[in-house]
Amino acid sequence: MTTELSPDALSGLLDRARRDYQDLAGLGLSLDLTRGKPAPEQLDLSEDLLSLPGGRHTSADGTDVRNYGGLQGLPELREIFAGVLQVPAGQLIAAGNSSLELMHDCLVHALLSVVPGAESRWVDQERIAFLCPVPGYDRHFALCERFGIDMIPVPMTADGPDMEAVERLVAEDPTVKGIWCVPKYSNPDGACYSDATVARLASMSTAAPDFRIFWDNAYAAHHLTDDPVEIADLLAACAGAGNPDRAFVFGSTSKITAAGAGVAFFGSSPANLQWLLGNNAKRSIGPDKVNQLRHVLFLRDADGVRGHMERQRALLQPKFEAVARILDAELGSTGLAAWTSPKGGYFVTLEVPDGCAKEVVRRAAEAGIVLTPAGATHPYGEDPRDAVIRIAPSYPGLAELEQAIAGLAVCVRLVGYEQRAR
Amino acid sequence: MTTELSPDALSGLLDRARRDYQDLAGLGLSLDLTRGKPAPEQLDLSEDLLSLPGGRHTSADGTDVRNYGGLQGLPELREIFAGVLQVPAGQLIAAGNSSLELMHDCLVHALLSVVPGAESRWVDQERIAFLCPVPGYDRHFALCERFGIDMIPVPMTADGPDMEAVERLVAEDPTVKGIWCVPKYSNPDGACYSDATVARLASMSTAAPDFRIFWDNAYAAHHLTDDPVEIADLLAACAGAGNPDRAFVFGSTSKITAAGAGVAFFGSSPANLQWLLGNNAKRSIGPDKVNQLRHVLFLRDADGVRGHMERQRALLQPKFEAVARILDAELGSTGLAAWTSPKGGYFVTLEVPDGCAKEVVRRAAEAGIVLTPAGATHPYGEDPRDAVIRIAPSYPGLAELEQAIAGLAVCVRLVGYEQRAR
Numbered sequence: 001m002t003t004e005l006s007p008d009a010l011s012g013l014l015d016r017a018r019r020d021y022q023d024l025a026g027l028g029l030s031l032d033l034t035r036g037k038p039a040p041e042q043l044d045l046s047e048d049l050l051s052l053p054g055g056r057h058t059s060a061d062g063t064d065v066r067n068y069g070g071l072q073g074l075p076e077l078r079e080i081f082a083g084v085l086q087v088p089a090g091q092l093i094a095a096g097n098s099s100l101e102l103m104h105d106c107l108v109h110a111l112l113s114v115v116p117g118a119e120s121r122w123v124d125q126e127r128i129a130f131l132c133p134v135p136g137y138d139r140h141f142a143l144c145e146r147f148g149i150d151m152i153p154v155p156m157t158a159d160g161p162d163m164e165a166v167e168r169l170v171a172e173d174p175t176v177k178g179i180w181c182v183p184k185y186s187n188p189d190g191a192c193y194s195d196a197t198v199a200r201l202a203s204m205s206t207a208a209p210d211f212r213i214f215w216d217n218a219y220a221a222h223h224l225t226d227d228p229v230e231i232a233d234l235l236a237a238c239a240g241a242g243n244p245d246r247a248f249v250f251g252s253t254s255k256i257t258a259a260g261a262g263v264a265f266f267g268s269s270p271a272n273l274q275w276l277l278g279n280n281a282k283r284s285i286g287p288d289k290v291n292q293l294r295h296v297l298f299l300r301d302a303d304g305v306r307g308h309m310e311r312q313r314a315l316l317q318p319k320f321e322a323v324a325r326i327l328d329a330e331l332g333s334t335g336l337a338a339w340t341s342p343k344g345g346y347f348v349t350l351e352v353p354d355g356c357a358k359e360v361v362r363r364a365a366e367a368g369i370v371l372t373p374a375g376a377t378h379p380y381g382e383d384p385r386d387a388v389i390r391i392a393p394s395y396p397g398l399a400e401l402e403q404a405i406a407g408l409a410v411c412v413r414l415v416g417y418e419q420r421a422r
Numbered sequence: 423m424t425t426e427l428s429p430d431a432l433s434g435l436l437d438r439a440r441r442d443y444q445d446l447a448g449l450g451l452s453l454d455l456t457r458g459k460p461a462p463e464q465l466d467l468s469e470d471l472l473s474l475p476g477g478r479h480t481s482a483d484g485t486d487v488r489n490y491g492g493l494q495g496l497p498e499l500r501e502i503f504a505g506v507l508q509v510p511a512g513q514l515i516a517a518g519n520s521s522l523e524l525m526h527d528c529l530v531h532a533l534l535s536v537v538p539g540a541e542s543r544w545v546d547q548e549r550i551a552f553l554c555p556v557p558g559y560d561r562h563f564a565l566c567e568r569f570g571i572d573m574i575p576v577p578m579t580a581d582g583p584d585m586e587a588v589e590r591l592v593a594e595d596p597t598v599k600g601i602w603c604v605p606k607y608s609n610p611d612g613a614c615y616s617d618a619t620v621a622r623l624a625s626m627s628t629a630a631p632d633f634r635i636f637w638d639n640a641y642a643a644h645h646l647t648d649d650p651v652e653i654a655d656l657l658a659a660c661a662g663a664g665n666p667d668r669a670f671v672f673g674s675t676s677k678i679t680a681a682g683a684g685v686a687f688f689g690s691s692p693a694n695l696q697w698l699l700g701n702n703a704k705r706s707i708g709p710d711k712v713n714q715l716r717h718v719l720f721l722r723d724a725d726g727v728r729g730h731m732e733r734q735r736a737l738l739q740p741k742f743e744a745v746a747r748i749l750d751a752e753l754g755s756t757g758l759a760a761w762t763s764p765k766g767g768y769f770v771t772l773e774v775p776d777g778c779a780k781e782v783v784r785r786a787a788e789a790g791i792v793l794t795p796a797g798a799t800h801p802y803g804e805d806p807r808d809a810v811i812r813i814a815p816s817y818p819g820l821a822e823l824e825q826a827i828a829g830l831a832v833c834v835r836l837v838g839y840e841q842r843a844r
Contacts, residue, residue, distance in 0.1 A: 104705040261712035283526040290683035
């Protein structure tokens, strides 16, 4: 990213950046790019949910959805999402309103019960470690931190995690019990796992007999182009490779219907499914089946999901285009930054010169533009290069977003040229 | 319960019981009294919930309930239930659809995080034990069993658990970390904790600094008479006695609105609240606030809850009256059984001669009447006297219920007289 600049040229660029930053600070902005929240217009697409299921309260098999029971969730809702999540409906659980909860609970149950293939409860083992492709999702890392699970960063590539590193680490160390993956339109870099990556994850030799891939397929249907990315079917690949219990698949409608009031899913092998259902049976008498019926009536089928996601895309794509357009115009010729052009998902990753990310985020905050803390994309909040910034363009209106990204670009120029001038 | 009978009289009674049982078996019944599920007519009382919140999607403070966030739940819903659950709204969490989940999660978090007042995580301690008033709720016991928490039964009285036994056990044994309580219209015996019991629970000396009362106030508003029972405010009593962090209060609308799609609550001291919210923050980005708004619009206020529970009572009271009437007519003069006449809640406890409960349940099942397994009201499913049967009258229609209770009475006579004749 570095370009040679004469001292005079640099001084001029720095002066301009300082003036621009002063102007920016003077605007008194209050903009928030921190989290991947749907915008109100996106939620409006599901407005009908708010009066559903209306007069109806029975599922296809005649179950009264208002009453207790049905731990695995409504079959007809699982049918709708089986294709999206690449899990047979019979191996899918439709649960509560949050897939993060399901990930948390899988960790809890593995800590406190013996997961299929394990020799003992994870809590009884000296050390447990997870591989964390970086940049990655801060809430995954927070779960590891909360449970004292050591995190081992592995670099992301355009095809998924660096599989050489992954294969080496899992082969030699039986304390490595899992890996976090966001396989499609990854958070935050938008990467999509290649078929080769999926095949290697499914078939690699692991020292731990109870190794698990936490496959957070959060953006399975969240395309931003005419060319939806298809990834390989991990669950089938694991079964085919003789490792049927390796994959825990997660998904939700949080960014399809409603972020707080959607339905989350878990899919896995029959053995893992029985393990989770057995543990869940102690915890709950069943999920909110009324909300599940509501989603069935609203989405109808897989085509309904596709159509709905087209309408989501129509709202999101202009925002991602604006981010790319402004970053290109403001930073494209500076050599100070690189950024992703994701084909789906919720994030753009901005890479600034090493040692600059925290300072850019600090300066932006001072100018009223709140970004996800630099480092959040790495375990323990520590980005060793201090270079990665996650941009979440979904929530602000287009005009606000444009203002925020233009402001962010000013901060990148300011901090980047300041560093060069040192 | 024993009455002297001449051999001839006993033989006649046994013959009649055998004939009655044969007739019963010939009916080919298929009746289920196992679980405390609301009947469809009860759920119909909340039919309006199914089209709410309709066009609305903002809470009183302008929060978009469809989006992420709001870990403590909607303030206006917490206001409605503050009085019912005797917890200030600011110390109440409105959560998901199940209070059992909250109890499970409190145990998980105490096992894996340090609960306020504890010296270490419970999972790091050699032994953890809970006091279990018996008869009690099988799902409480199942949670203990699932996490390897030892259960120490203590007898229930009409005023709550035998406090002499409770005080002695908690005073001497630091591994005793908790007690399960259903303080009002207890499951299954309908007992209501006296003010003295509440005061003693709040003020007793416990060897464990991190002792917790799991106060499952499941039937707080579930009255069956004109004379609603009021219990003392445990949270206030604990604070007053200098043990502010002792109480975990649980409740839900499962048997108010919808059994699968209601809202669950947790209430406690500020320190416990922060502890749970902090742990929950790692697990979830917030509860289903749309469902919470739905409940606010439907129930409106504390009076709305009261009125709704009057309508519930109108459906339930005739069922409880039928149980009492039939048991009295069929068993009142036999000396073979005693039963509770609860002023609220969901259960009647039937006590049969020692050693007869399992056999009564078995015979009833053979005649097509399924009851909760005998022993389920005790830890590990072991009722040492084999005498307690839980009757759940809520779900069947009145005619079915009458048939089932009459059939059950036949089984009690059969098994009871068989035992005497031995």
